[in-house]
Amino acid sequence: MGETIRLKGKFSKKLKNRRVRLLIHALSLIFAFLIQTSVFPLIPFLAESPNLLLVLTFSFGFLHGNLPGMLYGLFAGLLMDMFYSGPFGFYSFIFLLIGYFNGFFNRFYYEEYLTLPIFLCVFSELIYHIYIYTFRFLVRARLDLPYYFAHIIFPSTVFSLIVTVFLYRFFFSANRRMAD
């Protein structure tokens, strides 16, 4: 009897925890979006800014698996689609893809092991930029990929990498605290 009550209590606590976690993730997504669109462009000496939404999406996939990563990516992409005119779903699709595929690396996830996240960050950034290049620039016969690589893709990747490294330190500690 006492056993079941204790189990019930544990269950509801778990549910509540889950809800809080969901709320935190949703807030982090919106916060990142606001920072990326309304604060970074203001800073005059920052010619290129990190793609926070992308970093969050691939991290989420990597930390929590395919399904959550995919959903997180979908919502990040929807936010981007809300912001830009143009075909709706363009960003949703690529973010969905990135969230999903990074979820496969979830089984190799060890704390304090930074090599894999760095590799994934570079890989995701490249996929993301090549996607944009192919569908928005190549189709209009802009063929000079090396130039775009040197001036947009490479700086953006470096910035995102820096953010990733900092964020992972934070993520690890936050995750540990949430698990407790």
Next chain:
Amino acid sequence: MENRKSKYVFIVLSVFCVMMIVLSSVKDGLMNPIRNTIGYVLVPLQEGVNRVGFGIYDQLRERKSLKEQEEQNKSLQEKIDVLTEENNVLKQNSEELKKLRELYSLDQNYLQYHKVAARVIAKDSENWFQVFRIDKGSRDGIRVDQNVMANGGLVGIVTDVGLNYATVRSIIDDESRVSCMGIQTSDNCIVAGDLKLYEEGRLRITNMKKDAVIQDGDRIVTSNISSKFMPGILVGYAIGIEEDEKRLMKNGYLIPAADFNDLSAVLVITDVKSDQFQTKDSSGAEPAALSETNPESSAGSSAAEGENVPVVEAGSLPESSSSEGSETSSGESAESSAPQ
């Protein structure tokens, strides 16, 4: 098990996304209700974040050395003297121009467009696209295809409008094309944004006829044959005009008049070019279109009415023209109809 489930979900969601892309490409404005709803929630947040950011940035900027400010003040004072004198001359000229225009009944008065000021609240942080968002929307009379100016030069065009926000594509965006002309000779050309040239602060000028006489340093303004841009807005200055290799066309570069690195406030021109076609094409829709573009009757609107009255008469509709005249009830329209 878990893996297979997520695979199915992935496939379903991907198909959903691709379908959305196709659907929204085929039918414009399909997603506007959703965009509006989200914008309604997010835009105030963006504004708030933006204001905080600006506050901090302004405080930092205030610490700029006083000496620098004083020097600037001095040079500005000198500039004011020069400009005042210039202004006096220009005022005289403009009076003269006014009289001449009245004589020629030139009703298209450039640079008398109605404008609304707006703040830039968000920008694309990646360098692929040059789009930004302003804090005025359909509630403030902003509509798609309205032109946007800053620092006296053309900045871009509204591509997307929500209730309390609008998205603007800059002319430096890679996809932007503006039909322009030289101010001296009215030779037409296309000013195109180019991602590669943007870093040097330039745009590309193309499709200029070989015998066009646009030279380096000429002012380039929006053309009167453009379908989306109001005529006569300064875009920038031509530079490096040369014949292309095939000796068929002339190409060159353009230094924009507006400063794109420091855009915080812009002016949106509330007149839309396509309205002008409407007023000329269909006499039936005229009064509605007029009241839409010019809610308050000012000098500009009376000039526009003067333009429209003869068109109605040309359509041989005497009753409607008389009703039109009584509606506008301005001496100018009576005058312009009298000689015919």
